[in-house]
Amino acid sequence: LALWEQSKPKDPELFIAYFNYYVGRSIKEVISIGWAQKGKESLALENAKTGEQAGFINSEIAYNEKLVNRGLAYLDKGLALYPNRLDMRFGKIYMLGKIEDYKAFTNQVKEAIDYNAQIHSKWLWKEGKPLDDAENYFLTSVQDYVTTIYNSGDGQLPLMREISENVLKYYPRHIESLSNVAVSYMVAGDLNKGLEYLLKAETINPKDVVVLNNIAEAYHRKKDKPNALLYYQKMIKAGTKEDIEFAREQIKKLD
DSSP: OHHHHHHOTTOHHHHHHHHHHHHHHHEEEEEEEESSOOSTTOEEEEOTTTOOEEEEEEEEEEEOHHHHHHHHHHHHHHHHHOTTBHHHHHHHHHHHHHTTOHHHHHHHHHHHHHHHHHHTTOOBOGGGOBOTTHHHHHHHHHHHHHHHHHHTOGGGHHHHHHHHHHHHHHOTTOHHHHHHHHHHHHHTTOHHHHHHHHHHHHHHOTTOHHHHHHHHHHHHHTTOHHHHHHHHHHHHHHSOHHHHHHHHHHHHHHO
């Protein structure tokens, strides 16, 4: 890497190579014993005399954040020179998620959304090649990042909302983001605010089963049986066999 840097100090692939090098060095496996099972690879322990469960040996991946930050610093250098390299941006976002720095993760996603609007989705990928179907790929990836935050726990839901509202600044008819914002409000207990976004999403695509289900759920929680029933019936008309079965089960719970 040092020789590469001497010969081509501004080669974009050099910054990525440095990032990969430091991230690779940062990874360490941590073995622990406890009562909770953490992952499918955990080894169950039994009491030799009674045969009863005695805990688990768990293997977890941890990161040396000092080395991770050295790798991220190289991506920052690369992005300063090549801001439209989406692989660098996504590499940085991915790693911030791995170390669970969700605030920095969110800020980087929002920065990418803003820059996407500036360049009209004209992103480059590995080796500086134009990214095919870049706008769709970008928005799909952003939705994956929102899912990452959602899965991290309710305490991070305001960050999920931040990202989705940032998408809506540029794509006000983006149904996934409307749904994300709605869900964040519903989980927080603000059903009326959630419905506001969901009903807007329904006007854009009246047959989106996820939206219809969330509207029905919101009305169900509000104990508004007529509207909950109405939207479960809409699910039955628009959904797959599995959606229909689910909606019918939910209707039974309304009685």
